Amino acid sequence: MDKIEATSEGGRRARGGAAARRQARTGQKPLSLPFVTRKLPPTDILSAEAIEIIEANADTLMEEIGVEYREDAEALKLWREAGADVKGERVHLPKGLCRKLMQTAPRQFTQHARNPARNVEIGGPHTVFAPVYGPPFVRDLEGKRRYATLEDFRNFVKLAYMAPAMHHSGGTVCEPVDVPVNKRHLDMVYAHMSLSDKPFMGSVTAPERAADTVRMAQILFGEEFVDRNCVVTSLVNCNSPMVMDATMLGALKVYAKANQATVISPFIVGGAMSPVTVAGTLTQVLCEATSAIAFTQLCRPGAPVIFGTFATAISMQSGAPAFGTPEPAQVLLGAAQFARRYNLPFRSGGALTGAKLPDAQAAYESANTLWPAMLGGVNFMLHAAGWLEGGLVSSYEKFVIDCDQLAAHQKMAAGVDMSENGQAMDAIRAVGPGSHYLGCDHTRANFQTAFHVSNVADNNSFEQWELEGAKRTEQKANAIAREWLAMHEAPMLDPAVDEALKAFIRQRKDSMPDAFT
């Protein structure tokens, strides 16, 4: 019932996209596009035979080589009880065990937002866009590259709230390095909760910070609600090749036991952390992802979990990762096929680039991950906007440019309207050979919503564009980012809840000395 409502709501509101953008521009409360509901069929890059080979290879490696679960006696105990052959920290997984354990994970779930209109469906034909995650630097609106601050963090939360096609507030939209490392998660989670009413992600840098996130979610949503529903989605990277480390395992266990979602993502620079080939990388991704996904179900059967893949390719010249190249796109499409095979929501993609500026390299590279992500049927797309410089920089300008692309992809994914109005037979009859459609009834009735309207692209004549200052894309984006920040108004939060959150944060901050490493 929930799903059907969400879908039809999605369909209805998607057509309000232009209105939402207008409203956003004119300073009223921003309307959001709902999560994407895809009508395009997914692209299968692997043949049925290739799927069988890679799965069999992964089975062999999981049994023969195994996966290391480091510094976590509880994890080893759970695996031993589940039937794995544990030698030291090496967990050897009998063929098929992970696939069997993964069956209790939901194929689709709702992540609740404090504003129910912003709830998102994760899985199935849906795609949820979430902002850039993790950069220690920003490229600010004065064009300066510098360390990120809490002020920047709050700004990116505001931008994500204002952007119509951003469905999620994300997590570490940038790393606020001016706040002690052991306390910043409290300010980050509070920013998501107070400056936005979109769903958000939790801290994973230590088990106690994950626990703080859950505690704050309980204050916001109520303890019972949190135990029954997903209100936080958090990012758990595997340590490739074939290692789960104590920090990640700690966070994973906290969230899974609290019935909150984790995104299990092998984080791979191909050629360094996996073989240089696509099939080899996919085999390793399968070992890492399925073992950790199975482990979430050992922690709490039924806990929501997302099959994730983050793959790039190393530049054999510079040793740096290269983004937007074909091989990681192939890994993405292949991993997506396995996620579908296992009935799991899938995370990948984003507007990834190694470029230092939001220029042609940045856009081409970003498009080269956005497209396969949409085609692969990604359900949760982290880094969907704002990423620059291989993930070292959150860019205000690129955030705005990317969000425009997300709105276009959302329209693309909605498919072709085959209604009578869509077929337009009367229009073609009325206009006839050698005439034009500019003033006809059908055009006038449909033009406001017929085409995606970009807010950063310039389609004027050369002369008009020159007259307006011959602006580059990023200059237009800069003005929009300033406008969104100026227009942002925090959505109403119950003052009692707000006070309780603040009290919790004060108490936690007072309980420990500042730490900066």
Added chain:
Amino acid sequence: MDKIEATSEGGRRARGGAAARRQARTGQKPLSLPFVTRKLPPTDILSAEAIEIIEANADTLMEEIGVEYREDAEALKLWREAGADVKGERVHLPKGLCRKLMQTAPRQFTQHARNPARNVEIGGPHTVFAPVYGPPFVRDLEGKRRYATLEDFRNFVKLAYMAPAMHHSGGTVCEPVDVPVNKRHLDMVYAHMSLSDKPFMGSVTAPERAADTVRMAQILFGEEFVDRNCVVTSLVNCNSPMVMDATMLGALKVYAKANQATVISPFIVGGAMSPVTVAGTLTQVLCEATSAIAFTQLCRPGAPVIFGTFATAISMQSGAPAFGTPEPAQVLLGAAQFARRYNLPFRSGGALTGAKLPDAQAAYESANTLWPAMLGGVNFMLHAAGWLEGGLVSSYEKFVIDCDQLAAHQKMAAGVDMSENGQAMDAIRAVGPGSHYLGCDHTRANFQTAFHVSNVADNNSFEQWELEGAKRTEQKANAIAREWLAMHEAPMLDPAVDEALKAFIRQRKDSMPDAFT
């Protein structure tokens, strides 16, 4: 037999891509990538039901409204004899007639180049990239926007010859406005024939210029060879909605009768020249394209012909066409499905953009047509590199940036290597958990060809990039364009053939006064 050789040749040489680029950089004769052979399945955006509806609607309109064939008594006569109901210049086409006539068109054909190693296969799983077509302006290497000259034309032919992933020399790579309009086609065709040995396109601006193109091709290839083989592919746009004009019909007839290929392309700004909806536009595309394709078969059954679609969307704000938006991408994917349904090669796509500079807008918009073009299984991709400003400008810098993307798409389309080497099981076994693949045997054996290497993207550290001058993508592309032009050496042409071509051009130029309109 020919096809099999071409494909296996393609497979072998595709792996030489990095070597080709190295060779191109180091000043030796440039090696080309062969045409693309796609391993990815095409994306079907239309359901079987949607296909039936649109085809039935097109059938209704072709019979009821008809298509105008203007100022061409021979065309009307041919249609009347074929069973159409001709009223004045309006050709009413009985249901199914065009589909029946189209059956004599080949589903795939070879376009021969004067160097047989550069022959291209048009149709089936193959994609051929061809340069930008038509702009009266260039943005030159000094960053100046100005009218194009014959010197620019020759430069773009040289760039297309040097670019490894450009399989075709194209046609009007820019409009050389310094040469009289009634004589420039001779210089253009000669530039393609002498400065390159890749296949090329012919003139369509008047029937006698098409005839000059065929005559020059006969001098180059021999009369009998030309009558039996396709050596020129030429662009015939429909005059949407629902009109074929005398100029285009004249060129079409010359080429079809000479057994040369035409690309039949409805050229549509959606909302102006077709309905504002995707399904309505597809219906009109089907009427226009299938009627003109059928007409080529009336001129000469078996003449090679390509189903083309060029669609964009009008900006209801400025009246200018917008590029890289979702709706034209949907039209492209839908039209591609119909081309497959009718067993015809398909033309669409290109690096299309309305941007004035090769910036983020240019790249994002271009990617948003390149991706659906590859997914839709486009066989002949005109405008694959160099297009700027809605087709008004050929850009040297964007040409180079786009060619890098084409090489990436070619690698993407090749699919996943599932050989034992691709599976990399021994590498994963040898490396094991917690280690890395940087120095292992498998990496060393494969790293030179494993990943697409961009020649314009910067993947160095921020510090290194700053040290090297903090260059934008277009600055790197500028240097490469200069290098390619400096390195270009015209491929050997038989001096007797060259003299015969020059004599023909002299004779034709002397036969008429200069005309500039």
